[in-house]
Amino acid sequence: MTLYLRPVHFVDTPIGLPDGAAVRLAGGMQWFAAYEVSGDGDRRVVPVGEVATLGERAALLHARITAPRAPWALGGRTLRFDQPQVAGILNVTPDSFSDGGAHVDDPAGAAAAGMAMAAAGAAVIDVGGESTRPGAALVWEEDEARRVAPVVERLARGGALVSIDTRKAPVAEAALAAGAGIVNDVSAMLWDERTLEVAARTGAPVILMHSPDPKHGGHGRDGYRDVVTEVFDWLEARVDAVVAAGVDRARVMIDPGIGFGKSLSDNLALINALALFHGIGCPIMLGVSRKRLIGALSNEAPVAERLGGSIALAVTGAAAGVQLLRVHDVAETVQALRVWRGLRDRALIG
Structure with a gap:
């Protein structure tokens, strides 16, 4: 299955949330707490802390999504x-x-x-x-x-x-x-x-x-x-x-x-x-x-x-x-x- 991750459930701040419950988007000013996972007609929302359960493609996308962009x-x-x-x-x-x-x-x-x-x-x-x-x-x-x-x-x-x-x-x-x-x-x-x-x-x-x-x-x-x-x-x-x-x-x-x-x-x-x-x-x-x-x-x-x-x-x-x-x-x-x-x-x- 071809898999896609779209960051959703944006939050103002990670303060007060459990560790890893929200992550920074591309090293920028936005934080989010979940992904909309889609592919081959399937669509569901998964907390960011559970992305590791989705396989290698999800892990690659997650790493890219959260990595700061080099100036x-x-x-x-x-x-x-x-x-x-x-x-x-x-x-x-x-x-x-x-x-x-x-x-x-x-x-x-x-x-x-x-x-x-x-x-x-x-x-x-x-x-x-x-x-x-x-x-x-x-x-x-x-x-x-x-x-x-x-x-x-x-x-x-x-x-x-x-x-x-x-x-x-x-x-x-x-x-x-x-x-x-x-x-x-x-x-x-x-x-x-x-x-x-x-x-x-x-x-x-x-x-x-x-x-x-x-x-x-x-x-x-x-x-x-x-x-x-x-x-x-x-x-x-x-x-x-x-x-x-x-x-x-x-x-x-x-x-x-x-x-x-x-x-x-x-x-x-x-x-x-x-x-x-x-x-x-x-x-x-x-x-x-x-x-x-x-x-x-x-x-x-x-x-x-x-x-x-x-x-x-x-x-x-x-x-x-x-x-x-x-x-x-x-x-x-x-x-x-x-x-x-x-x-x-x-x-x-x-």
Whole structure:
């Protein structure tokens, strides 16, 4: 039987509970007391103290779920995973779904916008030179590299930690040479397999996102029997493949790919099950800011009017132990997370 563990029965503090009755989620700020155990149609809740009775697969998942995530040391910067952090989205494209065109052909202006995000509390600035919205035109790799490299260079020189949002090896290589520290690939390094070679050679941390057809843009969909377990299995296998190719497992982050080839029902199921993905043993990034599902749940609110939903989903992610939240509205999300953390800190002391 293929077995999955989803942390449930979250508690404010382990104080006052018997030893081992509650454990910390991925070394972060959340504690939980039980697992929802599922597989092959079976579903039940088991206290964490009884996980050893469930076999070797459960023991592996439990170890991954509870292990602290090692911080990423990147030059003079360190990205920690013991609390939720924000990655600010900086598009230098003419056609991204939310803010396309705002910074096209203006590296200085784009970098200034990125530094403003860093000043507002973004731990990472995620720079992208190609839209991945449905139907977006493919950008020639040299054009994409020319768009992003000057922006990355200015941000890195200003002290910001930069990730490059690309699926193309030459773009990743140019951005890393310009000072980027992380490669964020929506194709999980399947669009251009040379990207994996770049990551293995440079030692750059990577973010692997799920999509059902990464070689063809990421938005095709044939339907899922069980979207949560299928996405989990795909990401687990992809992490194993990337590690086998020479990337340190401690330098891999996963992203369930909300909105990529998934229906509203699929997206909601994945968000509700986020804690289960800690079983892969990697930090998790969640990108839901201003996405279509928010409009679908709020009278078709346009992109510019989805802040409330974006904040609600960011806090939901934090409560599930997500380590990195990719957002457009940095200041507002950082404020929401600070309030959330204040509540968690106060709860821990009773």
